[in-house]
Amino acid sequence: xxxxxxxxxxxxxxxxxxxxxxxxxxxxxxxxxxxxxxxxxxxxxxxxxxxxxxxxxxxxxxxxxxxxxxxxxxxxxxxxxxxxxxxxxxxxxxxxxxxxxxxxxxxxxxxxxxxxxxxxxxxxxxxxxxxxxxxxxxxxxxxxxxxxxxxxxxxxxxxxxxxxxxxxxxxxxxxxxxxxxxxxxxxxxxxxxxxxxxxxxxxxxxxxxxxxxxxxxxxxxxxxxxxxxxxxxxxxxxxxxxxxxxxxxxxxxxxxxxxxxxxxxxxxxxxxxxxxxxxxxxxxxxxxxxxxxxxxxxxxxxxxxxxxxxxxxxxxxxxxxxxxxxxxxxxxxxxxxxxxxxxxxxxxxxxxxxxxxxxxxxxxxxxxxxxxxxxxxxxxxxxxxxxxxxxxxxxxxxxxxxxxxxxxxxxxxxxxxxxxxxxxxx
Amino acid sequence: xxxxxxxxxxxxxxxxxxxxxxxxxxxxxxxxxxxxxxxxxxxxxxxxxxxxxxxxxxxxxxxxxxxxxxxxxxxxxxxxxxxxxxxxxxxxxxxxxxxxxxxxxxxxxxxxxxxxxxxxxxxxxxxxxxxxxxxxxxxxxxxxxxxxxxxxxxxxxxxxxxxxxxxxxxxxxxxx
Numbered sequence: 001x002x003x004x005x006x007x008x009x010x011x012x013x014x015x016x017x018x019x020x021x022x023x024x025x026x027x028x029x030x031x032x033x034x035x036x037x038x039x040x041x042x043x044x045x046x047x048x049x050x051x052x053x054x055x056x057x058x059x060x061x062x063x064x065x066x067x068x069x070x071x072x073x074x075x076x077x078x079x080x081x082x083x084x085x086x087x088x089x090x091x092x093x094x095x096x097x098x099x100x101x102x103x104x105x106x107x108x109x110x111x112x113x114x115x116x117x118x119x120x121x122x123x124x125x126x127x128x129x130x131x132x133x134x135x136x137x138x139x140x141x142x143x144x145x146x147x148x149x150x151x152x153x154x155x156x157x158x159x160x161x162x163x164x165x166x167x168x169x170x171x172x173x174x175x176x177x178x179x180x181x182x183x184x185x186x187x188x189x190x191x192x193x194x195x196x197x198x199x200x201x202x203x204x205x206x207x208x209x210x211x212x213x214x215x216x217x218x219x220x221x222x223x224x225x226x227x228x229x230x231x232x233x234x235x236x237x238x239x240x241x242x243x244x245x246x247x248x249x250x251x252x253x254x255x256x257x258x259x260x261x262x263x264x265x266x267x268x269x270x271x272x273x274x275x276x277x278x279x280x281x282x283x284x285x286x287x288x289x290x291x292x293x294x295x296x297x298x299x300x301x302x303x304x305x306x307x308x309x310x311x312x313x314x315x316x317x318x319x320x321x322x323x324x325x326x327x328x329x330x331x332x333x334x335x336x337x338x339x340x341x342x343x344x345x346x347x348x349x350x351x352x353x354x355x356x357x358x359x360x361x362x363x364x365x366x367x368x369x370x371x372x373x374x375x376x377x378x379x380x381x382x383x384x385x386x387x388x389x390x391x392x393x394x395x396x397x398x399x400x401x402x403x404x405x406x407x408x409x410x411x412x413x414x415x416x417x418x419x420x421x422x423x424x425x426x
Numbered sequence: 427x428x429x430x431x432x433x434x435x436x437x438x439x440x441x442x443x444x445x446x447x448x449x450x451x452x453x454x455x456x457x458x459x460x461x462x463x464x465x466x467x468x469x470x471x472x473x474x475x476x477x478x479x480x481x482x483x484x485x486x487x488x489x490x491x492x493x494x495x496x497x498x499x500x501x502x503x504x505x506x507x508x509x510x511x512x513x514x515x516x517x518x519x520x521x522x523x524x525x526x527x528x529x530x531x532x533x534x535x536x537x538x539x540x541x542x543x544x545x546x547x548x549x550x551x552x553x554x555x556x557x558x559x560x561x562x563x564x565x566x567x568x569x570x571x572x573x574x575x576x577x578x579x580x581x582x583x584x585x586x587x588x589x590x591x592x593x594x595x596x597x598x599x600x601x602x
Contacts, residue, residue, distance in 0.1 A: 018601070019583035036500065038457050043595070065455070072455035079457065122499040122523060138501035138527035144598045152526075152584065152594070186442055187493035191522050220496065222522055285442060372451040372498075393446040393497060395469045 002260025004158045005225050006193040009133040009257065013116050015150050024152045028115040029127075030145040032060040033101050035374075036120030038079035040143035052087045053149035059110055060084050061093040063101050064368045065375040073375075099340030099366035102126040102214065102308035106206070107340055109239025113228035113254040118142065118151050123308050123390060124223075125216040129209035130236075131228035131257050133193070136217060156222045157266040158193045158259075159184070163200035165274035170424045172318060173208035174310055174388065174407035176200070176271075177215045178279040182289035183269060190220035192266065195259065200273055201226055206235040207314040214309045215390050218286035228254035278422050281405040284394040292410055292422040302333045302385040303415035304397075305408050306364075307371045310388035311339030313346050315408040320347075320355040322412035322423045328360035329418030335377050337364045359415070373398045386414040427592045429513045429532050431559035433486025435568075437550045440472055443490055444497035445524065447471075449506045451498070459505040466506045482510075487557045489546050490517040494535075495524025504528045514559060516566070518543050529585045530594035534559065536566070536579045549573055561589065 003011070016024040030053075037060070044050045052058055060080060068074035077094075084092035093104060102123050111117060113131035117124060120142040127134035141151050161180055184194075194216045201209065209226045216224030226232075233250045244250040277291040305311070305319050316338060328334040336356050338344040344366060347353045356363055370377025371389040379385055379401025388411050392403040404420060413423035447470040449462060456462055467477045476482070488507070494517040495503055504527045507515070515528065516536045528535040536559075538546075546568055549555055553571040560567070566577045581589075591597040 016601070019587070021582065022584035024602070035454050039459075039501070042457060047595070047599075049599070070455070072457075076455060076457060120499055120501075122497065124499075136499040136523055138499055138504070138523060138530060140501060140527065140530035140594050144594055147595075148598055148602045150598065150602055186496060187519065187521070190493070190519065220493065220521060372446075374451050374454065391446075391497065393444050394471065395450060396446055399450070399469065 001264060002262035004193070004195065004259040004263040005131060005227065005257050006133050006156055006158055006223065009114055009116060010155050012114065021154055022152055023155050024150050025116050027118055027145050027149050027151050028057060029110060029117040030058045030142070030149070031101060031105055031117065031119035031124065032058065032080065032142070033064060033121060034062045034076045034080040035064045036139050036142060038076050040120070040139045040146060041079055041083045043143055044147060049147055052146055055087055055089050057149065058089055058146060059091040059105055060089055061101050061104055062098050066098055066367050067095060069375050097341060099343070100308045100311055100368055102210070103312055103339035103343065106130065106210065107342055109236055112236065113232060114257045118145050122217045123214050125221060126210050126214040126308055128213040128216065128223040128225035129206060130232055131225060131254065133223050133225070135222050154191060156191055156193045158195050159189055159267045159269065160195045160197055160265040161269045161271065163196060163198040163271050163273055165200065165272040167200060167273050168276065170409060171273070171276050171278055172407045172409060173204060173211040175276060175279040176273060177212045178281065178289045178405060179276060180269070180271065181215060181219045181287050184219040186218065186285050186287045187220040189216065192221055194219065194221040194224045196224060196226050202229065205314060206231060207312040210312070211309055215286070218390060227258045278407060278410050280410060280420060281392045284392055286390070286392055286405065292406065292420060295404070295420045296422060298404070298420040299384065299418060300332060300386045300404070300414055300420065301383040302335065302377065302379060303411050304335050304370045304377055304385055304387040304389065305411050306337030306339060306369060307389040308339065309390040310408050311337055311343065313343050315388065316343065316347050316352050319408040319412035320352040322409050322426065323359040323416070324355050326359055326416045328415045331418045332415050334359065334361035334415045335364060335370060336361050337369045338366055340366050370397055372396060386411050386420060428590055431514045431534050431561065432557050434484050435487040435489050435550060435555040435557045436481050436485035437547050438470070438472060438475065438488060438490045439547055440490070441492040442496055443470065443494055445495060445500050445503045446497055448495065448503040449500065454500060454502055459509050462502055462506040463509045466510050486511055487514045487516065488512055489543065489550065490515065491543065492518045494520050496521035499523045501527045501531070504531050504533055508533060514557065516546070516557070529588045532589050532591070532593040534589060538577060538579060542577050545575060549575060561586070
């Protein structure tokens with residue numbers, strides 16, 4: 001019997017099996033942000049164990065509320081900043097250099113195929129796009145990760161999602177993952193890895209693959225994963241070119257992590273995307289998904305483009321394509337948050353920021369921002385936001401507010417008309 | 427040190443109760459567990475449920491449906507239960523991260539089949555439900571008025587070891 005990518009990573013990182021079925025793994029990347037890490041730091045200090053297992057395998061960023069909005073968030077940032085300095089963490093990203101964790105860490109080339117990655121953030125599954133096993137964990141798991149470089153998991157079974165056919169024009173990775181979640185349900189992948197396969201994934205950029213894997217958690221999945229291939233090698237090449245004789249050698253090594261042909265899957269979902277329409281959520285759970293055509297005309301008060309799901313350069317390009325030469329509706333507040341300084345800079349160089357500003361969007365600094373209602377862009381009671389983020393829970397973006405999840409293109413079209421709109425109908 | 431389990435139960439009769447409902451993100455700016463105490467289940471909209479009511483204030487056990495604790499990885503969700511004296515949750519199923527966070531904090535996230543949860547909820551409708559937990563024997567005893575029900579529950583050796591150790595930090599620190 002062959003092995004899945006996740007099984008291969010579990011085998012190669014197994015540190016201990018204290019009880020049958022419990023696998024304690026060595027962790028390659030322990031990622032930290034200022035919301036879930038300070039309590040772990042405080043607890044380590046209280047226990048007189050203020051140490052880090054390997055300062056080069058720990059990466060940290062201030063991203064959720066930045067610049068700080070009040071004394072409490074300033075304290076959280078300070079706790080992370082002081083800790084990073086105290087332990088001389090080389091990869092720590094603060095004001096001027098910081099961006100959304102699941103965008104900036106991959107962008108820096110930190111995540112490689114075969115890695116184990118944990119972070120105190122549920123959307124850590126994003127990094128599985130590189131053929132890594134990447135799981136969101138709580139603060140206690142994070143704390144042990146920082147101190148010991150290990151984390152315990154039940155070995156997850158894998159669901160294989162075959163995405164075949166040809167993506168229609170105007171349909172993107174976000175539409176695909178929303179549709180997949182609607183098929184699996186919000187707990188359809190609990191304790192499981194979702195493996196995204198098929199010709200559609202093969203042709204996707206790393207950015208699009210990250211969008212797919214980012215929302216694996218919304219179906220309950222431990223990690224989303226894609227098979228490492230030439231696209232992965234090309235993306236990582238600037239960071240690894242001194243480690244390999246050539247791209248072929250890198251590809252050969254990365255490919256060893258790919259699932260074997262005879263690997264076992266607990267479930268296989270076959271989806272032909274050729275007739276897929278743009279998708280949007282309608283309720284308070286991410287599996288409440290309909291084609292945009294069935295929700296067209298629903299009024300919105302705010303449009304939010306950004307986040308770890310859809311704040312990357314491709315996403316901004318797709319939105320700008322729709323916005324170019326058009327104006328945001330007078331009833332709508334448009335907000336765009338490029339996910340990292342590099343993305344912001346690239347968008348400036350490409351004239352995309354100008355397009356957003358000409359259309360009447362507010363351009364914010366890179367931050368998690370409105371997505372979880374912690375800093376800027378919070379909704380008032382009864383307001384509705386069309387958002388490229390990943391979670392539409394009741395009150396997520398502010399008490400009494402409603403969120404509809406959609407692609408950047410749909411969000412941009414919605415900003416122009418003021419009602420949920422398929423960009424293809426403009 | 428092992429925590430205390432069992433006590434008065436409150437029923438939250440819905441699936442997919444998420445971490446934003448358990449503790450809204452705006453309170454994640456707190457850096458101590460105790461500071462979360464007033465905000466338990468503040469955003470949960472459920473018929474007959476009052477997050478400021480006495481029933482919740484006196485509860486030591488929560489009974490719920492499927493996929494409890496879905497959404498965010500925030501350990502603030504188990505913490506806000508912990509600082510309110512709720513160390514035991516009984517549900518049909520859990521989101522993975524929430525469930526792991528409970529055991530990592532040395533608390534119990536017990537899974538029971540739907541029929542058992544149905545019976546517990548029916549029992550709770552007859553009067554104040556008390557749940558006693560026998561971790562060693564892996565049994566729950568539920569009492570409401572004269573009605574007594576007993577259920578066996580499964581717990582993995584690892585989860586049990588975490589509860590006995592008082593949490594994952596204690597367990598891992600002794601072993602790795």
